[in-house]
Amino acid sequence: MSHQEHIKAKLSLLPDEPGCYLHKNQFGEVIYVGKAKNLKNRVRSYFTGAHDLKTERLVADIRDFEYIITGSELEALLLEMTLIKKHDPKYNIMLKDDKSYPYLKITNETYPRLITTRKLKKDGGHYFGPYPNAYAANETKRLLDRLYPLRKCQPMPKKLCLYYHIGQCLGPCEIPNLEGDQKEIVSEIRRFLSGETKDLVQSLQQKMSVAAEEMEFERAGELRDQIRAIESIMNKQNMITADLTARDVFGIYVDKGWMCVQVFFLRGGKMIERDVSLFPIYGTPAEELESFIVQFYEKNIKPSEIYVPPLVNQMLLKEALSLRVHVPVRGSKRKLLDLATKNAENAIGERFELIARDEKKTVQAVQELADAIDIHPLSRIEIIDNANIQGADAVSALVVFEDGKPLKKEYRKFKIKTVTGPDDYESMREIVRRRYRRLLLEGARLPDLVLIDGGLGQLNAALEVIQDELGLSLPVGSLKKDDKHRTSQLLFGEGGRLIELHPRSSAFYLLQRMQDEVHRFAITFHRSLRSKGMTRSLLDDIPGVGPKRRQQLIRHFGSMRSLKKANIEQLTEAGLPVKLAETVAEYLSQTNEE
Known part of the structure; x- marks a missing residue:
């Protein structure tokens, strides 16, 4: 059938x-x-x-x-x-590539802290935002740190620190029974972050007047700066409504099978940020928008209510999200929804042609490549590259493209295990063997095409493993570079048959992108290994000395130079057991002799 x-x-x-x-x-x-x-x-x-x-x-x-x-x-x-x-x-629709907005969070601890975060957790903390960027979040946090003396240290120190002495902490590490004061401070911060700053500004103005009358001009200047900072932070946001309810407004526009969603974040009567998403849809607009909104609140804090267009099932979203869902029909609320919708229409009008053009180019590139090497269908392509500098830290990288687009969750890194020295052919054999043996054992999907970053030698090495050792009939090609390290030729199959592609064709540009991407990924991995190697400690090679012991020794002796001069007695004084102290002393003495 x-x-x-x-x-x-x-x-x-x-x-x-x-x-x-x-x-x-x-x-x-x-x-x-x-x-x-x-x-x-x-x-x-x-x-x-x-x-x-x-x-x-x-x-x-x-x-x-x-x-x-x-x-x-x-x-x-x-x-x-x-x-x-x-x-x-x-x-x-997948929101994995969307922005992760910064939030301010009051932690759920006996003595809470105010922190900035992009991770939303159900841990009892109070989250406020989102903020347009990290600078806006940190600017607000710096102001609140000066105004309200919440705990700053993590973990809790054993003695009073600098924050206590400059008036930015009540000192719960030494001073008992501060829970009541902390709760009051948290309440004031929550009111501030909800937009209720009028009383605070009035209080600061009164304190500034008193300080000026008592000729405490430095203190009065500090209070004046705090008032200006509050006004600056609040005025940077456009006033939308006098209603302080936290709400999000979803406006959509659909054209030629694509949907644009604009989300306005309203907090404290002000629009503090907007989110723009543009994506192709395969179901009805109502189904796609409902799915989008539910996914959206898996990555963002839910407000008190949301405004949505009339096409969605209002009661369905209300039950799914456990919040108020409104479809505004008139007045200022309807104007907000219309404004979001107008922005969505404008965005899709500006961006649709470019996105459609890019989509067409990608499809055309894959089709051109499939026709050139006669592989149908051609969807998943894997490309492998080796990286080493003067034979050190040899690594390989593998990237995956599906339908002409990078599939980053499938990228893989490999450390060369069985090859000594700079041997590209053996390194290629090892990685190809490890990769495709594993896919066979796991019953995972094999690619439609394997590409090797290299010449005929690397291509033959890969073919030997894939065809002779593993018995696979996978199509294999290699991407050769010219003397300026640019993609120049595609060799394919046994003997390295040259595939004629025009250097300005969509297929050729696709191959360039893939080769550049695997090279970037391999070099990034190689550099990270070299960086780790350069920061290794002499103590890393001593059995029984882990990260905590290493920190303990460096903290006690102050430097590696002093540590090298230490005897067994001094090492035991630093907290090492006698046997471990003997091992460390013996190892260090051998190192000194070398």
Whole structure:
């Protein structure tokens, strides 16, 4: 039975129930996950009627599908998020490349601290933001550190530190029973970060007047600077509404199968930041936006409420997110939604042509390469490069491109284990052997094409392992560079047949990008190893001396020079057991003799 007949048979069995569906490619990989109020209608829609080019590409990749019936549309939405996380389908909206915004956090500790963070955890802490950038978050934190004496040190020190003496900490490390004071400070900081700064400014103005009357001009100047800092921080944000409720506003615009989502973050009556996302959609706009919003709040703090366009299922999102969901219909709230929508329309208008052009170029490049070497279909390409400098720290790197785009989660680094000295051919054999033996043992997907960064010698070395040792029929090519270290030729198969590609063709540019990327990745890995090697300590080679012991010895003796002169008695005084002290002393004495 052909895959078309198989799919047709399964389509006839689809139920009229809500649930999730999973489209799979020829390798059994999940390439798209969707939810549906009615599985029969939704899944059938992919295989009937006309579609745009990108949806046609998705449908052309489908060789099978599965579905899971759920009890409700809400259960389908939540299950969809779980399945997307599990399978990471290449056609789904994924927010992994989005910005990670900075937040201010008051930690959930007996004596809490105020910190900046980009990681959101359910640990009882209070988060405020997001902030446009790290500078804005740190600027606000510096001001609050001067205004409110919360604990700064981590871990808690054993004695009063500088922060206590300059009035920026109450000193909980030595002074007992400060919990009540800390709670009051936390409450004031929370009011400040929620936009309630009027009372604080008035209090500082009164203190400034008193200081000036008492001729404490330095103190009055400090208070004046604090007031200006507060006004500066608050005025940098555009006033949107007098309502201080924390809310996010979602505006969307859909054009030619792409969706742009603009999110306005409103905090304390001000728009403090916006998020812009542009992506292709394969389901209905309502389904895609609902999925986007649920994913969005797995990476961002939920506000008190959100404004959404009328196309989404308001009650579904309310249940899924456990927050207030509104569809504004008039007044200032509707104007906010319209403003976000207008921005989305403007963004998609400006960026669509460029993105569509890039998408077309990528598809065209892969197709050109597939035609040149006669490999159909050509989707996944792996390219390997060796890196060493004067034979030291030999490493290899492997990068993966899928449909002409880098698949960074599949990148791999290798340390050369069995080869001594600068032998590129043996290094290539080792890495090719390790890589594809492992894929065979794990039953993982093999690439459609393997490329080697190198000449005919490296190509033959890879072919020997892949064909003769492992018995695979993987297509293998190599990318040769000219004397200026630029991609010049593609050699393919046994004997290194030269593939004629025009140097200005899309396929040739794709090969250049891949070769540059694997070289960058290999050199970065090599440099990191060399850097670690240069910072190794003499103590690293002594059995029984780990990182803590090493720090203990350096802290006690002050330097390696003093440590080298130490005897067994002095080493035991530094906290080493007698046997370990004897081992260290013997090793250091041998080093001194050398």
